[in-house]
Amino acid sequence: MSDDTYTLYMRFQTPDPGIGPREQAPMLAQEQAWARERATMHRFSWIEVLVPPLCLGPVLPGIVFLLGLLVYQGLSASGVDLDRIAGASLGWLVLATLLFMAAWILHNFLRDKRDPTKRYWQSMPDQGVVELEHHTLVSGISLWSNDYDPDCNTLMQWSNDKLKCVQDSGVSQWILAKTAAGHWLVLKEQYPGDFSYGRVGQMPAPDKLLQPQQQLAIAFAPGTNLQLGRRFDGAPMPLVDTPYWMSADELKRLEEAAHHWNFLPPNRYGVVNDQDAAWVQRLVSRAHPAGR
Structure with missing residues (x-):
């Protein structure tokens, strides 16, 4: 699904002020069942919050760090001892990795908790309208x-x-x-x-x-x-x-x-x-x- 298609999909399922006022009525049983079915696609999921940071978080900072060292060596210090620098920086790299993963998890958590589409579908079926x-x-x-x-x-x-x-x-x-x-x-x-x-x-x-x-x-x-x-x-x-x-x-x-x-x-x-x-x-x- 392309970015444009995904954006359209989410906008379609989110209340739009461009839609004029319409008559409201209590839900029928079938309509409420469909509302609950649609809502399952917008539930808060810890899997979506945790899996990307836990899978990619441990390796991305290390890759960026090593690429930075290689660029530094190639541009200004061809004789630099990369093994020594990497070994001396291991503790800081571990700390940076943990902070990066924690920040990523927090970002995903706040993003999904504040997402207007998820918040809408969390309560809409029970409103019965x-x-x-x-x-x-x-x-x-x-x-x-x-x-x-x-x-x-x-x-x-x-x-x-x-x-x-x-x-x-x-x-x-x-x-x-x-x-x-x-x-x-x-x-x-x-x-x-x-x-x-x-x-x-x-x-x-x-x-x-x-x-x-x-x-x-x-x-x-x-x-x-x-x-x-x-x-x-x-x-x-x-x-x-x-x-x-x-x-x-x-x-x-x-x-x-x-x-x-x-x-x-x-x-x-x-x-x-x-x-x-x-x-x-x-x-x-x-x-x-x-x-x-």
Whole structure:
């Protein structure tokens, strides 16, 4: 993960003043379970505090000291006795090493204890509050993708009142819905099962498919765009089911346009920006030519 990607990842999971006020509501059980799952990635860890200083601390000062002696010898004192200087300085080197390690451990401890993201996630799940963003869905179309990742081959699913880790099939249902505000809103549903590497995967049973209702409230961790759940209400949304399986390029472009992960304001979760709306319309036309 590059520095820029890591910075974006941390900003995405930290409250952002650029996100406007939203309706607050008590968490549902599933949303609180997701909040606790997200919080596990931001726990204070003594391993992160201690391992780097204890592994690298004993050797780094010695390496720097020896390199300094070599530079000194090469620049100004070619006949200097390095063994004698190193032996005479051993006690000071040990003391410097211990001080260096202690300072490194203290720095890591204070950094993690004061980290705003860790402090936020330490208390947020127990507060039991989410923020809701409402959408009215007018109509939509269902597309499919098969994108199995062997490095990330499991997913968490809500089952029997708890989150369970299951095998990811790589198959996802994508619903492109038109909202009453005139925007495209993108919803994604992932499915467990056996995986394949082809473009076309195995569709789930009809009763397992996502069938949105017209009133949607997306639940977010307060102050962030991190989605914790979806709340549907009202009549079923008119939905066109297609057997269209997106190509890798189409999937990549849709993932970028959908703003589901690692994005910043003023982008909104699931809402396609104006500059991508024409491309989404062309994708819909390819998937359902009769609906042009």
